[in-house]
Amino acid sequence: EVLMTQSPATLSVSLGDRATLSCRASQNVTSDLLWFQQKPGLPPRLLIHGTSTRATNVPARFSASGSGTTFTLTISSLQSEDSAIYCCQQYNNWPPTFGQGTKVEI
Amino acid sequence: EVQLVESGGGLVQPGGSLRLSCAASGFTFRNYWMSWVRQAPGKRLEWVATVKTDGNEKYSVDSMKGRLTISRDNAKNLVYLQVNSLRADDTAVYYCARGFRPVDFWGRGTLVTVS
Numbered sequence: 001e002v003l004m005t006q007s008p009a010t011l012s013v014s015l016g017d018r019a020t021l022s023c024r025a026s027q028n029v030t031s032d033l034l035w036f037q038q039k040p041g042l043p044p045r046l047l048i049h050g051t052s053t054r055a056t057n058v059p060a061r062f063s064a065s066g067s068g069t070t071f072t073l074t075i076s077s078l079q080s081e082d083s084a085i086y087c088c089q090q091y092n093n094w095p096p097t098f099g100q101g102t103k104v105e106i
Numbered sequence: 107e108v109q110l111v112e113s114g115g116g117l118v119q120p121g122g123s124l125r126l127s128c129a130a131s132g133f134t135f136r137n138y139w140m141s142w143v144r145q146a147p148g149k150r151l152e153w154v155a156t157v158k159t160d161g162n163e164k165y166s167v168d169s170m171k172g173r174l175t176i177s178r179d180n181a182k183n184l185v186y187l188q189v190n191s192l193r194a195d196d197t198a199v200y201y202c203a204r205g206f207r208p209v210d211f212w213g214r215g216t217l218v219t220v221s
Contacts, residue, residue: 032208043110043201043212044151045212046208046210046211046212089151089208094165095165096206096207097153098150098153099150100150
């Protein structure tokens with residue numbers, strides 16, 4: 001099973017700041033990596049799939065990159081509504097596995 | 107509007123069974139693989155099972171094999187998860203999700219408490 005490790009656990013930032021979140025896979029997952037946003041009481045919301053493709057209606061301030069085992073999600077110019085937990089997930093190997101999440105506090 | 111609405115969760119005794127349902131709407135259900143994912147309190151998300159568009163291919167995680175069955179009814183736009191021999195560590199919010207590689211939409215989840 002592929003272990004996904006995210007860092008940092010918590011990121012405290014200010015409005016308008018840039019946030020950089022990391023996700024590492026224990027083995028090569030090629031570009032089969034997605035990011036989603038999770039807020040209390042709401043279902044997860046897909047942000048990025050295929051490592052860097054924004055999902056429908058996701059603002060352009062969300063961008064992502066990486067390949068293989070190292071991936072990054074960047075949120076430029078943080079807005080108040082971006083306060084959430086961000087998780088990565090690989091879907092290259094069975095079973096798909098998730099990171100433990102990075103909490104972004106604004 | 108895409109909607110996935112889970113139901114069937116609740117309090118169940120250890121050793122019991124539950125059948126979770128997920129009602130899909132707002133998209134052509136038969137064209138999508140469907141999956142179940144769960145999240146135990148304070149834990150990361152965990153994949154549970156996936157079923158292909160026509161229901162003829164099914165995958166489930168090794169840790170739950172033999173105890174669960176995923177199925178779907180394309181005529182009713184429903185996907186099911188039957189879990190047997192429930193244990194305390196099955197306590198979690200169970201999410202229905204559209205897709206597999208990747209999942210692109212999630213339901214709000216249904217809470218299963220085994221106690």
